[in-house]
Amino acid sequence: MSKIVAIVGRPNVGKSTLYNRLIGERQAIIDNVSGVTRDRIYGSCEWNGKTFTVVDTGGFVKNSQDVFEAAIRSQVQIAIEESEVIIFLTDVTTGITDLDEEVAHLLRRSDKPVIVGVNKVDNSTREISANEFWSLGFEETYFLSSITGSGTGELLDAVAEKLPKNEEEDESD
Ligand code: GDP
Ligand code: MG
Numbered sequence: 001m002s003k004i005v006a007i008v009g010r011p012n013v014g015k016s017t018l019y020n021r022l023i024g025e026r027q028a029i030i031d032n033v034s035g036v037t038r039d040r041i042y043g044s045c046e047w048n049g050k051t052f053t054v055v056d057t058g059g060f061v062k063n064s065q066d067v068f069e070a071a072i073r074s075q076v077q078i079a080i081e082e083s084e085v086i087i088f089l090t091d092v093t094t095g096i097t098d099l100d101e102e103v104a105h106l107l108r109r110s111d112k113p114v115i116v117g118v119n120k121v122d123n124s125t126r127e128i129s130a131n132e133f134w135s136l137g138f139e140e141t142y143f144l145s146s147i148t149g150s151g152t153g154e155l156l157d158a159v160a161e162k163l164p165k166n167e168e169e170d171e172s173d
Contacts, residue, residue: 002044003163006055006079008107009089010072010099014119017146018089019043019056022156048160055079069099076103080110085162087155088138089117092130104136113162116141117155122148 007015023043041056057075079086088107090100107114118130121143130143140158144151 001042002051002053002166003084004042004053004055004082005045005085005087005159005163006057006083007087007089008057008072008076008079008103010091010097010103011058011068013089013091013094014146015058015089016056018087018117018119018144018152019054021146021149021152022054047156049166050160050163051166052084052159052163055083069102072099072103073106076106080107080112083112085159086110086112086114087117087159088114089119090133090136092118092120092126092133092143095129096132096136100136104138108137114138114140115155115158115162118143119146121145121151 007019009015019041022045043054043056045052045054057079086107088103090096116133116136116138118133118141121127121130122145127143133141142151142155142158144155146152
């Protein structure tokens with residue numbers, strides 16, 4: 001399997017919407033990978049000549065706050081272990097929440113490259129609100145709208161830049 005890029009973040013920030021946009025029609029669910037559970041969906045993506053596997057995390061238990069937070073923590077932990085690059089997706093319409101802070105804290109302690117995506121930046125008014133997300137402290141923060149597709153190219157450029165060339169990866173596998 002090609003290098004893994006995981007999308008993590010709270011429910012409803014738009015992870016699955018972004019995932020579907022990145023995978024497009026190339027979606028191929030990869031079944032027989034160890035550690036794959038039903039709440040992680042894997043698909044293949046190519047950008048700037050780099051092929052990688054995108055992981056949509058989610059499908060959390062909805063009615064228990066504790067289980068819910070633990071599930072997010074565990075998804076983040078798996079992402080830190082298995083991914084080459086992590087996309088930490090947030091939502092401009094809610095602003096920074098406590099759970100965002102917690103995810104940010106876990107990610108800061110890892111040495112994997114983290115790219116923050118501030119999603120739902122559908123118009124220029126929201127761009128102004130999106131600036132608050134710089135305070136999470138990640139050097140690479142991109143504003144995007146997974147629904148319109150605006151900003152997703154810049155996010156993908158940043159992801160691809162952190163991945164090895166396809167040939168290099170073939171040699172190492
Ligand atoms: P997930 O729980 O993180 O996977 O989030 P989903 O992808 O299921 O999206 C949650 C909701 O946010 C859905 O109603 C989406 O249509 C909406 N959504 C996702 N991306 C955007 C966006 O860029 N702009 C707006 N306005 N809504 C979005
Ligand atoms: Mg989802």
